[in-house]
Amino acid sequence: MADPKEPIYHETLVGDKPKQWLLHGASKRLIDKYHYHSPKVGVVASYTPKARDVKDHFGIFRGVDQIESFAQASIASCGTYSQCKKQNCRPADLSDDFVPVFLSIGSVTYHNYLQKGETFINIGIIKFYKFRQMICDGRIYKVPPGLDLDEYFKDFTDERLLAYDLPKDFKLIAELFDITGQAIKKEIFNSL
Amino acid sequence: MEDRKQILKDLLEVLKTVRTIDPAKLEGVTEETDFLADMNAPSTELINIAVKVEQKFDVEFEDDDIDRLGSKVKDVIDLIILAKERSK
Numbered sequence: 157m158a159d160p161k162e163p164i165y166h167e168t169l170v171g172d173k174p175k176q177w178l179l180h181g182a183s184k185r186l187i188d189k190y191h192y193h194s195p196k197v198g199v200v201a202s203y204t205p206k207a208r209d210v211k212d213h214f215g216i217f218r219g220v221d222q223i224e225s226f227a228q229a230s231i232a233s234c235g236t237y238s239q240c241k242k243q244n245c246r247p248a249d250l251s252d253d254f255v256p257v258f259l260s261i262g263s264v265t266y267h268n269y270l271q272k273g274e275t276f277i278n279i280g281i282i283k284f285y286k287f288r289q290m291i292c293d294g295r296i297y298k299v300p301p302g303l304d305l306d307e308y309f310k311d312f313t314d315e316r317l318l319a320y321d322l323p324k325d326f327k328l329i330a331e332l333f334d335i336t337g338q339a340i341k342k343e344i345f346n347s348l
Numbered sequence: 349m350e351d352r353k354q355i356l357k358d359l360l361e362v363l364k365t366v367r368t369i370d371p372a373k374l375e376g377v378t379e380e381t382d383f384l385a386d387m388n389a390p391s392t393e394l395i396n397i398a399v400k401v402e403q404k405f406d407v408e409f410e411d412d413d414i415d416r417l418g419s420k421v422k423d424v425i426d427l428i429i430l431a432k433e434r435s436k
Contacts, residue, residue: 286399286413289395341415
Protein backbone atom coordinates (compact mmCIF):
# COMPACT_ATOMS: atom_id res chain seq x y z
CA MET A 157 0.00 0.00 0.00
CA ALA A 158 1.01 3.61 -0.44
CA ASP A 159 2.98 5.68 2.03
CA PRO A 160 0.28 7.32 4.20
CA LYS A 161 2.27 10.56 4.27
CA GLU A 162 1.98 11.06 0.53
CA PRO A 163 -1.24 12.11 -1.17
CA ILE A 164 -2.48 9.16 -3.20
CA TYR A 165 -4.71 11.06 -5.56
CA HIS A 166 -5.83 14.61 -6.07
CA GLU A 167 -9.39 15.86 -6.13
CA THR A 168 -9.45 15.21 -9.88
CA LEU A 169 -7.21 13.80 -12.59
CA VAL A 170 -6.32 17.29 -13.81
CA GLY A 171 -2.66 17.96 -13.21
CA ASP A 172 -1.75 14.27 -13.12
CA LYS A 173 0.11 12.66 -15.97
CA PRO A 174 -1.80 9.95 -17.88
CA LYS A 175 1.10 7.56 -17.31
CA GLN A 176 0.27 7.71 -13.57
CA TRP A 177 -3.15 6.21 -14.31
CA LEU A 178 -2.62 4.17 -17.47
CA LEU A 179 -0.10 1.51 -16.68
CA HIS A 180 0.63 0.15 -20.15
CA GLY A 181 3.68 1.33 -22.04
CA ALA A 182 4.11 4.71 -23.67
CA SER A 183 3.67 3.46 -27.25
CA LYS A 184 0.14 2.29 -26.45
CA ARG A 185 -0.86 5.35 -24.41
CA LEU A 186 -3.22 7.52 -26.44
CA ILE A 187 -3.82 10.33 -23.96
CA ASP A 188 -1.52 13.32 -23.52
CA LYS A 189 -3.30 15.36 -20.86
CA TYR A 190 -6.38 15.62 -18.66
CA HIS A 191 -8.10 19.00 -18.87
CA TYR A 192 -11.30 18.49 -16.89
CA HIS A 193 -12.45 15.77 -14.54
CA SER A 194 -15.48 15.46 -12.36
CA PRO A 195 -15.16 12.04 -10.69
CA LYS A 196 -18.83 11.13 -10.79
CA VAL A 197 -19.66 12.89 -14.05
CA GLY A 198 -16.92 12.64 -16.65
CA VAL A 199 -13.66 13.75 -18.16
CA VAL A 200 -12.02 15.78 -20.92
CA ALA A 201 -8.63 14.52 -22.10
CA SER A 202 -6.61 15.35 -25.19
CA TYR A 203 -4.28 13.55 -27.55
CA THR A 204 -2.29 14.55 -30.61
CA PRO A 205 -1.56 11.63 -32.98
CA LYS A 206 2.14 10.98 -33.45
CA ALA A 207 3.99 9.64 -36.52
CA ARG A 208 3.94 6.13 -35.03
CA ASP A 209 0.14 6.29 -34.68
CA VAL A 210 -0.44 6.88 -38.39
CA LYS A 211 2.39 4.76 -39.79
CA ASP A 212 1.24 2.58 -42.72
CA HIS A 213 -2.21 4.15 -42.50
CA PHE A 214 -2.19 7.07 -45.00
CA GLY A 215 -1.30 9.59 -42.29
CA ILE A 216 -4.72 9.01 -40.73
CA PHE A 217 -5.32 8.16 -37.07
CA ARG A 218 -7.27 4.91 -37.13
CA GLY A 219 -10.88 4.77 -36.00
CA VAL A 220 -10.08 1.88 -33.70
CA ASP A 221 -7.41 4.02 -32.04
CA GLN A 222 -9.97 6.77 -31.52
CA ILE A 223 -12.02 4.25 -29.55
CA GLU A 224 -8.93 3.18 -27.62
CA SER A 225 -8.05 6.78 -26.82
CA PHE A 226 -11.60 7.42 -25.66
CA ALA A 227 -11.57 4.27 -23.52
CA GLN A 228 -8.26 5.27 -21.94
CA ALA A 229 -9.61 8.73 -21.12
CA SER A 230 -12.93 7.50 -19.76
CA ILE A 231 -13.40 3.95 -18.47
CA ALA A 232 -9.69 3.34 -17.83
CA SER A 233 -8.66 6.65 -16.24
CA CYS A 234 -11.94 7.45 -14.49
CA GLY A 235 -12.55 3.82 -13.47
CA THR A 236 -9.05 3.47 -12.05
CA TYR A 237 -9.34 6.80 -10.25
CA SER A 238 -12.66 5.82 -8.66
CA GLN A 239 -11.42 2.40 -7.57
CA CYS A 240 -8.18 3.82 -6.15
CA LYS A 241 -10.16 6.38 -4.22
CA LYS A 242 -12.44 3.66 -2.86
CA GLN A 243 -9.53 1.45 -1.82
CA ASN A 244 -7.21 4.33 -0.88
CA CYS A 245 -4.43 3.02 -3.05
CA ARG A 246 -2.41 3.88 -6.14
CA PRO A 247 -2.92 2.41 -9.63
CA ALA A 248 0.22 0.32 -9.23
CA ASP A 249 -1.25 -1.19 -6.03
CA LEU A 250 -4.49 -1.91 -7.87
CA SER A 251 -2.64 -3.68 -10.66
CA ASP A 252 -1.35 -6.22 -8.15
CA ASP A 253 -4.86 -7.63 -7.81
CA PHE A 254 -6.84 -6.53 -10.86
CA VAL A 255 -6.69 -6.53 -14.64
CA PRO A 256 -8.42 -3.62 -16.40
CA VAL A 257 -10.54 -5.17 -19.13
CA PHE A 258 -12.15 -3.41 -22.09
CA LEU A 259 -15.41 -5.38 -22.11
CA SER A 260 -17.64 -4.04 -24.85
CA ILE A 261 -18.60 -1.26 -27.22
CA GLY A 262 -22.21 -0.33 -27.85
CA SER A 263 -21.81 1.69 -31.03
CA VAL A 264 -19.63 4.34 -32.64
CA THR A 265 -20.59 6.83 -35.31
CA TYR A 266 -17.76 8.51 -37.18
CA HIS A 267 -18.31 11.98 -38.60
CA ASN A 268 -14.80 12.97 -39.66
CA TYR A 269 -11.16 11.93 -39.49
CA LEU A 270 -7.95 12.93 -37.73
CA GLN A 271 -4.44 13.24 -39.13
CA LYS A 272 -1.01 13.28 -37.53
CA GLY A 273 -0.52 16.41 -35.41
CA GLU A 274 -4.22 17.24 -35.14
CA THR A 275 -5.09 17.56 -31.46
CA PHE A 276 -8.42 16.12 -30.37
CA ILE A 277 -10.30 15.86 -27.10
CA ASN A 278 -12.25 12.95 -25.70
CA ILE A 279 -15.30 13.99 -23.73
CA GLY A 280 -16.35 11.02 -21.63
CA ILE A 281 -19.58 10.95 -19.65
CA ILE A 282 -19.98 8.33 -16.93
CA LYS A 283 -23.33 6.55 -17.27
CA PHE A 284 -22.77 3.77 -14.76
CA TYR A 285 -20.19 2.77 -12.18
CA LYS A 286 -20.67 -0.10 -9.81
CA PHE A 287 -18.98 -3.41 -8.98
CA ARG A 288 -15.83 -2.05 -10.66
CA GLN A 289 -17.63 -1.77 -14.01
CA MET A 290 -17.86 1.59 -15.76
CA ILE A 291 -19.95 2.49 -18.79
CA CYS A 292 -19.34 5.75 -20.64
CA ASP A 293 -20.82 7.60 -23.58
CA GLY A 294 -19.05 10.48 -25.21
CA ARG A 295 -17.70 12.33 -28.16
CA ILE A 296 -14.41 13.13 -29.83
CA TYR A 297 -13.78 16.62 -31.19
CA LYS A 298 -10.90 18.01 -33.22
CA VAL A 299 -9.54 21.09 -31.47
CA PRO A 300 -8.97 24.43 -33.24
CA PRO A 301 -5.21 24.75 -33.96
CA GLY A 302 -3.26 26.65 -31.30
CA LEU A 303 -5.99 26.63 -28.66
CA ASP A 304 -4.73 26.49 -25.05
CA LEU A 305 -6.86 23.61 -23.74
CA ASP A 306 -5.85 24.07 -20.11
CA GLU A 307 -6.97 27.67 -20.24
CA TYR A 308 -10.14 26.83 -22.12
CA PHE A 309 -11.29 24.09 -19.74
CA LYS A 310 -10.18 25.63 -16.45
CA ASP A 311 -13.68 27.01 -15.82
CA PHE A 312 -15.58 24.20 -17.52
CA THR A 313 -18.60 22.79 -15.67
CA ASP A 314 -20.44 19.48 -15.39
CA GLU A 315 -23.44 21.07 -17.07
CA ARG A 316 -21.37 22.08 -20.08
CA LEU A 317 -19.73 18.67 -20.20
CA LEU A 318 -23.06 16.86 -20.18
CA ALA A 319 -24.37 19.14 -22.94
CA TYR A 320 -21.19 18.89 -25.04
CA ASP A 321 -21.29 22.66 -24.90
CA LEU A 322 -18.37 23.65 -27.13
CA PRO A 323 -17.86 26.37 -29.74
CA LYS A 324 -18.52 25.53 -33.37
CA ASP A 325 -14.82 25.53 -34.24
CA PHE A 326 -14.46 22.26 -32.32
CA LYS A 327 -15.17 19.75 -35.09
CA LEU A 328 -17.15 16.63 -34.17
CA ILE A 329 -15.17 13.51 -35.10
CA ALA A 330 -17.04 10.66 -33.44
CA GLU A 331 -19.88 9.77 -31.09
CA LEU A 332 -19.41 6.75 -28.83
CA PHE A 333 -21.99 4.83 -26.84
CA ASP A 334 -21.82 2.23 -24.07
CA ILE A 335 -18.07 1.92 -23.88
CA THR A 336 -17.71 -0.60 -21.05
CA GLY A 337 -14.76 -1.66 -18.92
CA GLN A 338 -14.24 -3.51 -15.69
CA ALA A 339 -11.45 -4.19 -13.24
CA ILE A 340 -11.46 -7.97 -12.94
CA LYS A 341 -9.65 -9.86 -10.19
CA LYS A 342 -6.51 -11.50 -11.53
CA GLU A 343 -7.44 -14.98 -10.39
CA ILE A 344 -10.79 -14.72 -12.16
CA PHE A 345 -9.23 -13.19 -15.27
CA ASN A 346 -6.64 -15.95 -15.43
CA SER A 347 -9.34 -18.61 -15.17
CA LEU A 348 -11.34 -17.26 -18.11
CA MET B 349 -37.52 -23.83 -0.13
CA GLU B 350 -40.67 -21.76 -0.15
CA ASP B 351 -38.49 -18.66 0.16
CA ARG B 352 -36.47 -19.69 -2.87
CA LYS B 353 -39.64 -20.16 -4.91
CA GLN B 354 -40.82 -16.68 -4.00
CA ILE B 355 -37.40 -15.22 -4.77
CA LEU B 356 -37.42 -16.95 -8.17
CA LYS B 357 -40.86 -15.53 -8.88
CA ASP B 358 -39.71 -12.01 -7.95
CA LEU B 359 -36.46 -12.48 -9.86
CA LEU B 360 -38.44 -13.28 -12.99
CA GLU B 361 -40.16 -9.91 -12.62
CA VAL B 362 -36.72 -8.30 -12.60
CA LEU B 363 -35.59 -10.25 -15.65
CA LYS B 364 -38.61 -9.08 -17.60
CA THR B 365 -37.18 -5.56 -17.38
CA VAL B 366 -33.77 -6.54 -18.79
CA ARG B 367 -33.62 -5.30 -22.36
CA THR B 368 -31.18 -7.90 -23.64
CA ILE B 369 -33.16 -10.91 -22.44
CA ASP B 370 -35.75 -12.22 -24.86
CA PRO B 371 -39.03 -12.59 -22.91
CA ALA B 372 -39.55 -15.94 -24.64
CA LYS B 373 -36.44 -17.22 -22.85
CA LEU B 374 -38.13 -16.59 -19.50
CA GLU B 375 -40.64 -19.40 -20.06
CA GLY B 376 -39.83 -22.39 -17.89
CA VAL B 377 -36.91 -20.77 -16.05
CA THR B 378 -35.62 -22.89 -13.17
CA GLU B 379 -32.80 -22.43 -10.68
CA GLU B 380 -30.53 -24.34 -13.09
CA THR B 381 -31.17 -21.92 -15.96
CA ASP B 382 -27.98 -20.16 -17.03
CA PHE B 383 -28.16 -16.47 -17.87
CA LEU B 384 -25.41 -16.70 -20.45
CA ALA B 385 -25.97 -20.11 -22.02
CA ASP B 386 -29.75 -20.40 -21.82
CA MET B 387 -30.93 -16.78 -21.90
CA ASN B 388 -28.17 -15.55 -24.23
CA ALA B 389 -27.58 -12.55 -21.96
CA PRO B 390 -24.27 -10.76 -22.59
CA SER B 391 -21.81 -11.31 -19.73
CA THR B 392 -21.78 -7.54 -19.08
CA GLU B 393 -25.53 -7.79 -18.36
CA LEU B 394 -24.97 -9.71 -15.12
CA ILE B 395 -23.93 -6.52 -13.37
CA ASN B 396 -27.01 -4.72 -14.64
CA ILE B 397 -29.12 -7.61 -13.37
CA ALA B 398 -27.34 -7.43 -9.99
CA VAL B 399 -28.13 -3.72 -9.70
CA LYS B 400 -31.80 -4.32 -10.50
CA VAL B 401 -31.90 -7.22 -8.01
CA GLU B 402 -30.46 -4.99 -5.28
CA GLN B 403 -33.29 -2.53 -5.83
CA LYS B 404 -36.04 -5.14 -6.08
CA PHE B 405 -34.98 -7.10 -3.00
CA ASP B 406 -33.67 -4.15 -0.99
CA VAL B 407 -30.28 -5.76 -0.48
CA GLU B 408 -26.71 -4.60 -1.06
CA PHE B 409 -24.03 -6.65 -2.76
CA GLU B 410 -20.29 -6.24 -2.31
CA ASP B 411 -17.82 -6.04 -5.19
CA ASP B 412 -16.47 -9.45 -4.17
CA ASP B 413 -19.98 -10.94 -4.29
CA ILE B 414 -20.16 -10.04 -7.95
CA ASP B 415 -16.67 -11.41 -8.61
CA ARG B 416 -17.77 -14.77 -7.23
CA LEU B 417 -21.24 -14.75 -8.78
CA GLY B 418 -21.95 -17.68 -11.06
CA SER B 419 -24.14 -17.38 -14.12
CA LYS B 420 -27.04 -19.58 -13.05
CA VAL B 421 -30.32 -18.41 -11.55
CA LYS B 422 -29.59 -20.37 -8.38
CA ASP B 423 -26.37 -18.36 -7.92
CA VAL B 424 -28.35 -15.12 -7.85
CA ILE B 425 -30.91 -16.62 -5.45
CA ASP B 426 -28.09 -17.78 -3.16
CA LEU B 427 -26.59 -14.29 -3.24
CA ILE B 428 -29.91 -12.65 -2.39
CA ILE B 429 -30.32 -14.96 0.60
CA LEU B 430 -26.71 -14.30 1.69
CA ALA B 431 -27.16 -10.53 1.41
CA LYS B 432 -30.41 -10.68 3.38
CA GLU B 433 -28.71 -12.72 6.11
CA ARG B 434 -25.81 -10.29 6.18
CA SER B 435 -28.07 -7.29 6.65
CA LYS B 436 -29.79 -8.76 9.74
